[in-house]
Amino acid sequence: MKLVVVSDAPIIKHKDQKKAYAPYVKEMNLWFSKVDEVQIIAPTRYNKPLLTQPFDRQDIQVTSLRRLEFHRISIAVVSLLTIPYQFIVLCFAFAKADHIHLRCPGNLALLSCLVQILFPRKKKTVKYAGNWDPKARQPMAYRWQKRILSNTFLSQNITVLAYGNYVNQSKNIKPFFTASYYEKDKEPIVKRDYTGELNALFVGTLSENKRPLKVVQIVENLRNEGVPVTLDIYGNGPLFESLNDYIKKNKLNPFIHLHGNQPLSSVTQAYKKAHFAFLLSRSEGWPKAVAEPMFWGCIPIATAVSCVPWMLTGDDNQTRGILIKELSNASEIIKEFLNLNNKLDEMSNNAANWSRQYTLDKFDYEIEKLL
Incomplete structure (x- = not known):
């Protein structure tokens, strides 16, 4: 099975090792242990301090995409110009995947939510790591992602892992959790x-x-x-x-x-x-x-x-x-x-x-x- 993961979390290459934010790595190691091949599509640059650790497996194919940012006009223009290229990269990757896993919310995640609409037969999961509360005040990009993922016509064959149990949710939404300890740690x-x-x-x-x-x-x-x-x-x-x-x-x-x-x-x-x-x-x-x-x-x-x-x-x-x-x-x-x-x-x-x-x-x- 080939697993394709799309995330805004940066993948850092250091001394021939692929690293990322430590809690993210700890979780993804579990996903990666169950598949034959892994491709991560994510930014590969990050200029702030970050608590990182290497992935357990290092045979990961990393496809680097620019972080989509819109907080300054100059950066927003560059981000807009790169979207067509990123769209094509995601399309090719999704076409070759056996399972697509999106890490939301985020700007790259929003683009991925749009691209996945073109692949209704592909098996997909989404880890929505943000606040799923329908009443929460959130940025427009976050609201769009939630609406697309909740729509069973636009998002088919998909399971969205959301934190918390809220009423009037579509069949796509599955209340989920995250863990830090094993049974043996008790x-x-x-x-x-x-x-x-x-x-x-x-x-x-x-x-x-x-x-x-x-x-x-x-x-x-x-x-x-x-x-x-x-x-x-x-x-x-x-x-x-x-x-x-x-x-x-x-x-x-x-x-x-x-x-x-x-x-x-x-x-x-x-x-x-x-x-x-x-x-x-x-x-x-x-x-x-x-x-x-x-x-x-x-x-x-x-x-x-x-x-x-x-x-x-x-x-x-x-x-x-x-x-x-x-x-x-x-x-x-x-x-x-x-x-x-x-x-x-x-x-x-x-x-x-x-x-x-x-x-x-x-x-x-x-x-x-x-x-």
């Missing part, structure tokens, strides 16, 4: 003491979307109100320096620490001990920064975005985390929960039990069925 949950020193985590890209400064300010407010909480921040991004400056300026160093990018093994050790993990994103797909800490009984404190409300309450109405609907009163909401020790123990256990349903073993099995 260990007994450490019982936390919520009456003493508390430890919170932030894990993710330090970008405007993730709002790490808000996390720092919430912890700062809690400290000022007498709550003994520390914060460890794992990740890097464009806000690293400004965040570091804010911490130094406000003398928060004793209880807020920046660790930069760290391997999953180091972050996992932090999850096992921490009481809480923050996610205050404006937009998300399947937030690993919620699912991963839950796996270890670490209670998420998260904004009600994308599938997060379903993750934290679901159809069973169990409480598995602290849902923040208004950031202005986040500190007060957290303090209210801190007065409920028994409730927090129950929440921790509920979080672990729910997250441990979604292992890489199950993920691997579901991929095999899709292929």
